[in-house]
Amino acid sequence: MSNEELRTTADSVLARLVGDPTGAARLREDQWLAIEALVAEGRRALVVQRTGWGKSAVYFVATALLRARGAGPTVIVSPLLALMRNQVEAAARAGISARTINSANPEEWDEVQAQVAAGEVDVLLVSPERLNNPDFRDNVLPKLSAATGLLVVDEAHCISDWGHDFRPDYRRLRSMLAELPQGVPVLATTATANARVTADVAEQLGTGSGSDALVLRGPLDRESLSLGVLRLPDSAHRLAWLAEHLDELPGSGIIYTLTVATAEEVTAFLRQRGHAVASYTGRTENADRQQAEDDLLGNRVKALVATSALGMGFDKPDLGFVVHLGSPSSPIAYYQQVGRAGRGVDHAEVLLLPGREDEAIWKYFASLAFPPEEQVRRTLDVLAGAERPLSLPALEPLVELRRSRLETMLKVLDVDGAVRRVRGGWVSTGEPWSYDSERYAWVAKQRAAEQQAMREYAATDGCRMEFLRRLLDDEEAAPCGRCDNCAGPRFGGDVSTTSLEAATGELRRAGVEVEPRRMWPTGLASVGLDLKGRIPPGEQAAPGRALGRLSDIGWGNRLRPLLAPDAPDEPVSEEVTRAVVGVLADWAKGPGGWASGDADALARPVGVVTVPSRRRPRLVGALGARIAEIGRMPLLGSLELTPEAAERMPSRSNSAQRLRALEGSLTVPAELAGALAATPGPVLLVDDSTESGWTLAVSARLLRRAGAAAVLPLVLAVEG
Structure with missing residues (x-):
């Protein structure tokens, strides 16, 4: 088929794709250049064009033409479910059979893979996370790579450290590219890449200046x-x-x-x-x-x-x-x-x-960047010393990182070759690895520059x-x-x-439910804590209340300055006090509240207990005393920090590390224990804020064991 005939066929596929019954639809010149490179020449192409330009038309038309020539299915690596659903519907209009493998349809994976093997699927959309799944990577990906007729990397800026949405799972594409048979075309597309990101993506996809790749970059104006x-x-x-x-x-x-x-x-x-x-x-x-x-x-x-x-x-x-x-x-x-x-x-x-x-x-989001070297080295050491693969829940208690940040770091280390994800968890490869502090600092600098640009x-x-x-x-x-x-x-x-x-009025509306912890995190034995499974009901906190969330635009805007690390430790304003009292009143009258009249309602609190605060002792103490005064309840006292607490700085990483720091750091003093015994019933537990809920859970456990019938947490803010 000549290029002229190929162009005519491509335009007819486009007409079906866009639903043009007249058949008058025509490809843009750059769309055709990309399709020609992919279909007629088997080249690799990087297309950087504005949103709405028609990048998806390039890979769907190319798919139809390649399939007509007997090529295998197109594999599209796509980042979001919304995109996948749109693409499946768009493909159907052009007579292209498209299926997906992603986190939302695990029950269909076997069926989809069988359809791909039988040649019944023209387009397979895969989430980048699948590329790093051990079973998919080891068993499905090699067969898919061997049979693929066209590989498409959509939203390709995700590959780049310099892009606004770096995703380490995308880096797995380098392995897939290396395994593609000679002559299989590759298309990378994005609408949001400056020159630096474009060059980085091109290099990582093997479409750099030293290759025979086609780079199409258009103007980014959106006239509408x-x-x-x-x-x-x-x-x-x-x-x-x-x-x-x-x-x-x-x-x-x-x-x-x-x-x-x-x-x-x-x-x-x-x-x-x-x-x-x-x-x-x-x-x-x-x-x-x-x-x-x-x-x-x-x-x-x-x-x-x-x-x-x-x-x-x-x-x-x-x-x-x-x-x-x-x-x-x-x-x-x-x-x-x-x-x-x-x-x-x-x-x-x-x-x-x-x-x-x-x-x-x-x-806050900048604080979630790649961890410091000592945390990375600690993780590598733990994996190197393990006798078996460690899952995220098993590894998390042994390092000072939260689950999501730990997982992202491991994916980066996997791409770098230092660790490998296998069935059952993660293992060390034993390969040497260096912490590229210069690169991470440069990325942080670029992030700061982007903020200034906004x-x-x-x-x-x-x-x-x-x-x-x-x-x-x-x-x-x-x-x-x-x-x-x-x-x-x-x-x-x-x-x-x-x-x-x-x-x-809406933004001044106060009150957020604080859900209590009901289960101990897994893996506590590895940090020396004999705690597992469900927290006994008799040792749990009741559902609590907060004035607001630090992340909202109502009370969050008022509470952030009050609870900032450099804020002075002083009693809260009368406005905040009145709002807290309002939260208590709504709580009491609400479902299950002590003034609700419900048959199974909690009894009215008999007193107030405060949590000892390292950073804001005056604020918490004064707030507890004021609530007790207004509610006409006794201030029963405060939990105390033990001498060991000075050696255990609070951890803000993951649940296991937080509990490790909390264990043995709090105690019920004799005076408070006596007050609890003399005044049986539920108590209000007052603190400034809660993030993970573990300080409240440990405090409630101590108070319940000391005789409190129930513990009702009350804090100013929920962090996060």
């Missing part, structure tokens, strides 16, 4: 997007503005927030104000996520209130707006998210509403689209003529008194 920034005085004004102006935004869209707590908070308020919205976060169940996506695609909701969990790959061509309630820390990430809008419409609104909590949230984006009086395009090294960047600085603001910051009062 009108960018704007609206600075409002506080969270109440931002929430009120959303409630009052949401219906003025075109079509349906996405409201991005920086934290799960904020997403849930905003969703609840907008629903109260009569808006059809749904929440979409990392905590949302898969079935609820799919329903939310379907509702947005079908315009049954005005907006999804989402975290970055709704990001790469969600495809709704007529999405009319993207609003950010809080600024992302990276302009690259911001461009990627706003690119969800305006793909198939002439005009879409993009609005950033920055908040004063943004910097604190950036700082501050400058919000403050610039120049063209905002040009600003973003220059940050992405777009050589054709020029003023857009559409943003608020080019064409004038399209939205004012005025809100009605009614909306502002409603938002203020």
